[in-house]
Amino acid sequence: MSQLPVDCLNEIFEYLEDDRFTLYSCILVNRLWCGTSVSIFWRDIYNYSTSNFSTLIACLPNESKEILYENRIIISPSTSKFPTFNYAAFCKILSINRVYYKIRGLLRNQQTISSQNLNNYIHIMVREIFKMLMNQITSLKSL
Numbered sequence: 001m002s003q004l005p006v007d008c009l010n011e012i013f014e015y016l017e018d019d020r021f022t023l024y025s026c027i028l029v030n031r032l033w034c035g036t037s038v039s040i041f042w043r044d045i046y047n048y049s050t051s052n053f054s055t056l057i058a059c060l061p062n063e064s065k066e067i068l069y070e071n072r073i074i075i076s077p078s079t080s081k082f083p084t085f086n087y088a089a090f091c092k093i094l095s096i097n098r099v100y101y102k103i104r105g106l107l108r109n110q111q112t113i114s115s116q117n118l119n120n121y122i123h124i125m126v127r128e129i130f131k132m133l134m135n136q137i138t139s140l141k142s143l
Contacts, residue, residue, distance in 0.1 A: 003032060006032070006036055009032070009033065009036045009037075010036055010040075013026060013036060013037045013040050014040065016037075016040070017040055017043070017044075020041070020047060023037055023040060023041050024041060027041060038085055038087075038090065039090045041090075042085075042087050042090035042091060043090055043091065043092045043093060044091075044092070044093040045091050045093060045094050045095055045098055045099065046093060046095045046098050048098070048102060049102075050102055050105055050106050052087075052102075053099075053102045053103060053106050053129075054106065055083055055087055056087060056088060056129055056132075057106075057125075057129070058082070058083045059083050059086060059087055059088050059132065060128055060129070060132055061132065064128040064131065064132060067124065067128060068124065068125065068128065071120075071121065071124050073107070073121050073124060073125060086136065088132050088133050088136040089136040091133055091136070094133065099126055099129060099130070100122060100126055103122050103125050103126050103129070104118070104122050107121055107122060107125065
């Protein structure tokens with residue numbers, strides 16, 4: 001079976017940027033398609049689901065994970081595995097409000113904590129995520 005060159009696949013997948021379902025399906029085809037389409041799928045943080053944020057938490061450096069642990073912020077077991085890609089490096093469009101909103105939902109679903117502690121936990125987790133993103137992003141297009 002002949003394969004399209006990566007640059008051709010990239011051009012095709014660029015047209016699918018707004019079709020998240022189809023783009024996600026491309027990630028599942030094979031390694032070449034996955035590696036090519038994942039960067040487009042992860043480009044815009046506004047489109048991230050709660051599970052995308054769980055994956056970002058898995059990308060946090062050990063230092064950040066230790067800070068979360070020291071502050072009694074429970075990280076689900078699914079985020080303890082090392083991710084396939086450095087997803088944070090793909091983020092090009094960052095919405096600060098969206099990060100706060102999704103982290104609030106993630107923490108609210110994972111833990112039973114008081115609303116006072118919830119805000120503190122959100123700030124700690126968001127700070128660590130932004131720290132990671134700022135260290136990874138080489139060409140942020142939009143903030």
